[in-house]
Amino acid sequence: MLRMLSLALSLWFFLPVSAHAQNLQDILQTHQSEVLSPGRQSVGIVLDDLVASGLPQALPFLEAWRDREIVQRDSDGLFFRAIEVDDAITLQDLDTGTTTTVANDDDLTEARPNGGVRRAIGDALVQFQLSDPDIMRRQAAVDAIARSMDASQLGPLEASIADEPDPTLKETKERLAGMLAVLFGDTQEVRIAAIAGMADDLSVDVRAVLNTVLSTEPQVANTLPEDANIAQVLTVGNDVTDTEAYAQLIAADLAPPIVTNAQIREALVANIAGDIVGGVAVSDLNTDAARAAAYDALAAEGLVAPRVTPEEQEAAIAAHVFYLQYDEPDPVITDAAAKSLAAIETKVAFSQSVDLGLDALSLASIYFLAAIGLAITFGVMGVINMAHGEFIMMGAYTGFVVQQFVPDYTLSIIIALPLAFAITFGAGVAMERLVIRHLYHRPLETLLATFGISIALQQLAKNIFGTQARPLTSPEWLSGALVINDVIAISYIRIAIFVLALMFLGLILFVLKRTRLGLEVRAVTQNPGMAASMGINPDKINMLTFGLGSGIAGIAGVAIGLYAKVTSEMGADYIVQSFMTVVVGGVGNVWGTLAGASLIGFLQKGIEWLNPSNTLAAQTYMILFIILFIQFRPKGIVALKGRAAAD
Structure with a gap:
């Protein structure tokens, strides 16, 4: 490695050309076979002469x-550098750079350095390239050092830091x-300081370096x-088994083999001598005990190595101490x-908990968006709408269609959100008027009716858009x-989905609490008969509520389609979670839907974390938990009063 460093530094400072080597070709002619x-040994001779020459063309x-x-x-x-262009081969002079073209390679013999030689050459080049004017070459050199760390790389790397222009x-x-420095620092103080400097770095490669120091x-x-x-x-018996312990004794030549x-x-x-071996007739060697006795007799005569009894093994193990020794002596x-x-x-464990919480919060936001429309329709009308997932699908396909006409992805999403609401609102109103x-x-x-509509809408989407997933590209x-x-x-x-969920939460709360429509919806939800006696038209409220819930599902479809696959079956992926969210949270209550989405999101991520290899099992456990939860709290986390409570 010192030779490599010497080569790199000499090439960098362009040492004067020696008297006996006026050009690179002269050196190569001296070492044609090398x-x-x-080979790993012969390459050093060539590198030594290149160092002595100081020729700038040695680097290329x-x-x-x-x-x-x-x-x-x-x-x-x-010798030449061969550059293949189309079907012709261009030969580049190693000293002047001039080129000539040859028709074929019949007169050429290729130099074939093996992997070890190429690594040796690469080490020298990496160290030299750390200060190359081209940032791509400097980055490549740093990457090469990171892949194969060596003590000889520390000095050149540290020397290149001060003049590095890219922050x-x-x-x-x-x-x-x-x-x-952690691995190859010159002094104990340098290594300890480097180790202390790694304490706030949570990356895998830093942990790998520290684990290398702690290898045993x-x-x-x-x-x-x-x-x-x-x-x-x-x-x-605890840290190592008896078998492993005795095998270690054998490997260390501290006990005879078994x-x-x-x-x-x-x-x-x-x-075997005649029909007898070890004083036992061959015909009697039909049991392990008989064979062991015959073998022991041979061992007593010095013909074979003696057997090691279990008692002798235990005694040998008890007479020694077993331990793990650090490879690092200090x-x-x-x-x-x-x-x-x-x-x-410790920091990684805490960060993993935070990351898991963020994933759960993100999943809860998705479930909230998917379920809030269903919560409104289910709470006000008591309608089990199995086609709710298909309104989500319609919203996602609306976003896809808009992007076919509006290439600006940001503008297309801005257009798709209200358009998806309008389309699914109209579809919801039509469905309520014609069927519900x-x-x-x-x-x-x-x-049964909404389930049939769900199947029909899925098939219609397949007929229009096909069975393949369609892209809904995010900005x-x-x-x-x-x-x-x-x-x-x-x-x-x-x-963005989390922010959108918060916006919808605020918007829906505003509509329900601060507008006449919201007042009438709450009145019909709590007591439709009394609301009708006060001049409120329950049929109209039911129609608008169903349309509103369907429209919200359409907007949720645009948001979900930005990261999930857009297919005709995508609604089926969310209908079960939507119903679970509504039922667990509390029918017809926005805060209940939020609580249900949070519970299911965190529960699902928690189960997946405990059993990451089987997501289907996680879904099963989650459903079982929710069934048990409903047994103890059938009205959900936030229960309504009025008609919902009576039902």
């Missing part, structure tokens, strides 16, 4: 050599230099060595690394995610 078929040669672009022309033995890359270099190897000895950096003393049954059979076969370093890693793991109003107080017929400003740290991140789309 250039064509280099090394890059081409590493990339297997160097060829030798057989007719005169000269982002400079920060990356400083962070990488800190990780290298199992050891065994008669007594604990005083000069060893011991991580843990192992207890046989003779297996197969080895006993082989030894007996090899020592206990001060390992103590500091363990302390920093423990602090990081004829089935009031007949819940079974209503359920550019909604792409990506808000990254708090290496653990906590939430996509901007989910943030």
Whole structure:
């Protein structure tokens, strides 16, 4: 590695050309075999001469050599860089850069450095490229160091930090230099300071570096060595099994190996004399005990190695101590690394909890948007609308159609939201006038009718849009995610859905609490007979309420379609959760719907966290929990008074 560093620095400062090497071709001709078929040892000779030459053209040669672009022309033995363009091969002179074109490669022999040689060349190039004027080459060099950390890279990396003009890359270099200092710092103080500087970094690569410092190897000895950096003393039976402990003794040549049954059979076969082996007739060797006795007799005669009895194994294990020893010999370093890693793991656990909470909050927002329309219609009218999910689907497809005519994604979403409300509002009103109003107080017929409408709407969507998922593209400003740290991140789309849910919560509360329509809706919800006697038309309120709930579902479809697949079956993915949200939260109550959505969202994410490999099981457990919850609180979290309570 010192040779590589020397090469890189010499190329950077362009040392004077030596008297015996006026050009690069002269050096290569001296080492023809090493250039064509280099090895890990022979490549050093070529690199030494390149260092001595100080030729500026040595750097591009090394890059081409590493990339297997160097060829030798057989007719005169000269080396060139081969560039293949279309069907022709262009040969570039390594000293002057002039090019000539040849028709074929019959007169060319390709240099084939193996993987080890290419890595050796790459190490030198990486260190040199850290100060290259091209930021892409500097970034590539930093990435190469991060992939394969080595002690020789620390000095050049630190030297390149001060002159790094790009602030982002400079920060990356400083962070990488800190990780290298943890592993390869010159002094204990430098390494401890670097370890302490890692305590606030939650990234996986930092934890990997600290775990490297804390890597251990199992050891065994008669007594604990005083000069060893011991991580843990192992207890046989708890930390390590008897079998593993004795195998470790065998590996350390502290105990004889166990003779297996197969080895006993082989030894007996090899020592048969006539019809007897070990004083036992061959015909009697039909049990393990008989074979063991014959083998012991052979061992007593010194013909085979003696068997190790279970008692001898236990005695050997009891006579030794088993422990884990750090690969890092300095206990001060390992103590500091363990302390920093423990602090990081604590922060990671907290961040994971926050991230899980944000995911649950995001899911609750989606369920709230999907269910709030159903909560209004179900609460006011008592109608079980199985086609509610299809209104969500209609809203999503509305957004897709708008984007076919409006290429600006931001403008298309702005247009799609009110248009989806208008379309689904009209569809809801039509459905209420044509079907629902004829089935009031007949819940079974209503359920069957709306279920049939649901199937019909799904098939209609398939006929129009096909069965493949359609894209509803989010605007550019909604792409990506808000990254708090290496653990906590939430996509901007989910943030937008959360904000939209809050806006709808405020809007619906305003409509229900501050407008005449809201007053009439609440009156019909609590006591339709009394509301009718006060001059309120319940049929009209039912129609507008059903249209309002359907329109809200359409807007929810646009929002959900921004991150979920838009298909004819997408409504079915949310209808069950919507009903659970309404029933758990409390029928006909906005705050109840919010509470139900929050409960189901957090519950589902919590179950998925406990059982991440089986999301179907998570859904099952969630439904079982809700069934039990309803048994104890049948009116939901927030129960209504009036007609809802009476029902």
